[in-house]
Amino acid sequence: MTMAKRDTYTPESLLAVAVKVFNERGYDGTSMEHLSKAAGISKSSIYHHVKSKEELLRLAISRALDELFAVLGEPGAVEGRAIGRLEYVTRRTVEVLLAELPYVTLLLRVRGNTDTERWAMDRRREFDHQVAELLKQAAADGDLREDVDVRLATRLLFGMINSIVEWYRPERGGAATSDEVAAAVIHTAFSGLRTHR
Amino acid sequence: MTMAKRDTYTPESLLAVAVKVFNERGYDGTSMEHLSKAAGISKSSIYHHVKSKEELLRLAISRALDELFAVLGEPGAVEGRAIGRLEYVTRRTVEVLLAELPYVTLLLRVRGNTDTERWAMDRRREFDHQVAELLKQAAADGDLREDVDVRLATRLLFGMINSIVEWYRPERGGAATSDEVAAAVIHTAFSGLRTHR
Structure with a gap:
């Protein structure tokens, strides 16, 4: 089990994590689960910042x-x-x-x-x-x-x-x-x- | 259901089909099933020509x-x-x-x-x-x-x-x-x- 860290992300710092994962796995190959693991916060915390994976891509x-x-x-x-x-x-x-x-x-x-x-x-x-x-x-x-x-x-x-x-x-x-x-x-x-x- | 065509492939013409599919889907994203569909012959017919997907890549x-x-x-x-x-x-x-x-x-x-x-x-x-x-x-x-x-x-x-x-x-x-x-x-x-x- 992953220890979820407290969500101290700003939209910018979360974006930096997402871009790193997109570049490593490809956008199509990246799920919200992957982003959640890479950021060390829950999926619902990510949805607190953005509506969707595609919104992260657009940003x-x-x-x-x-x-x-x-x-x-x-x-x-x-x-x-x-x-x-x-x-x-x-x-x-x-x-x-x-x-x-x-x-x-x-x-x-x-x-x-x-x-x-x-x-x-x-x-x-x-x-x-x-x-x-x-x-x-x-x-x-x-x-x-x-x-x-x-x-x-x-x-x-x-x-x-x-x-x-x-x-x-x-x-x-x-x-x-x-x-x-x-x-x-x-x-x-x-x-x-x-x-x- | 796909009508399987008679296997008239040579190693070379089968390779040309495989390369096309690899380039379209990415090598990782291509299964023997995809190759079989693209070539219009059964998987076992493909295995008659090559041992594996990786052998096609190597060729x-x-x-x-x-x-x-x-x-x-x-x-x-x-x-x-x-x-x-x-x-x-x-x-x-x-x-x-x-x-x-x-x-x-x-x-x-x-x-x-x-x-x-x-x-x-x-x-x-x-x-x-x-x-x-x-x-x-x-x-x-x-x-x-x-x-x-x-x-x-x-x-x-x-x-x-x-x-x-x-x-x-x-x-x-x-x-x-x-x-x-x-x-x-x-x-x-x-x-x-x-x-x-």
């Missing part, structure tokens, strides 16, 4: 999406030449991904079995679309090489960025810092995508 | 790994300057990935719950390691930019390549060809990673 994914979409409204993302805005958005996307690693990991792994997952996928597509528009504008400005199709370039750029959740482990000794990873992505992607001066 | 993953490791032995991968060999291996890896898409997808998704999965992950690491050695050699030759750490560069290169299984759909109209995708990866990654002349 977690909203956190990732809010941070990502906020980037698109920052001055660096809206002012100046498209290529500069694109590099800015790429750098900040990597920073958000690393700062909110479990939340963005969850966002990137959802597959669309529930309304919340389908909504998350729609919002992701919208984000990708807005970045793709920046690539298009940069291409129109003559700042991107012409022999890589803009749609392919967008896919490869996000492929590189999103792969970070698969291998970045902040707790590992000698791991690259957030700044180093962001700089490596920028250097790798853009000295390639940008036309040579 | 499928071997196919992907054999093709990938074969690349490393091709003349373009062993002759000449490291940067040229690295570009060659990158191009051929993308080609193998696209030619054997379901098999490589399965390989990239295994997570290590069985001996076969752990073996697959070891072999993947060995492949990545051999490519990382090429990057190291190219860096030592002065052919890679110095401001991106070789380990990070390897991660980002594979991040970009491996992401292809997530978005490439050969059946979609207007999709890029294998050559276009390979060229886009080379252009994007190496005009960035290679020092400017």
Whole structure:
């Protein structure tokens, strides 16, 4: 029998536990029972904070999406030449991904079995679309090489960025810092995508 | 009740069905019952071809790994300057990935719950390691930019390549060809990673 601990959770700290379990077991493979065990509180205590497992998913994914979409409204993302805005958005996307690693990991792994997952996928597509528009504008400005199709370039750029959740482990000794990873992505992607001066 | 069809499978055609189901449901989520339904033959007919679900996994993953490791032995991968060999291996890896898409997808998704999965992950690491050695050699030759750490560069290169299984759909109209995708990866990654002349 598990000793239930006193429920001292805030919605935020409970969410952190839930996201960890979702990422380990997959959202579909996680039951309220699993969440209750991981949090060390009863299921009814969890229902005191949230209506359902899906509400936890929505809260977690909203956190990732809010941070990502906020980037698109920052001055660096809206002012100046498209290529500069694109590099800015790429750098900040990597920073958000690393700062909110479990939340963005969850966002990137959802597959669309529930309304919340389908909504998350729609919002992701919208984000990708807005970045793709920046690539298009940069291409129109003559700042991107012409022999890589803009749609392919967008896919490869996000492929590189999103792969970070698969291998970045902040707790590992000698791991690259957030700044180093962001700089490596920028250097790798853009000295390639940008036309040579 | 399902009408069982006559078992006209070869080991290869049965494997193709199994890989499709593994990729759709996940290996853990697939039972012999699922395979039997998807193939339209009885479980005992499947057991006539293979000993177990795990044997199907091992056959499928071997196919992907054999093709990938074969690349490393091709003349373009062993002759000449490291940067040229690295570009060659990158191009051929993308080609193998696209030619054997379901098999490589399965390989990239295994997570290590069985001996076969752990073996697959070891072999993947060995492949990545051999490519990382090429990057190291190219860096030592002065052919890679110095401001991106070789380990990070390897991660980002594979991040970009491996992401292809997530978005490439050969059946979609207007999709890029294998050559276009390979060229886009080379252009994007190496005009960035290679020092400017």
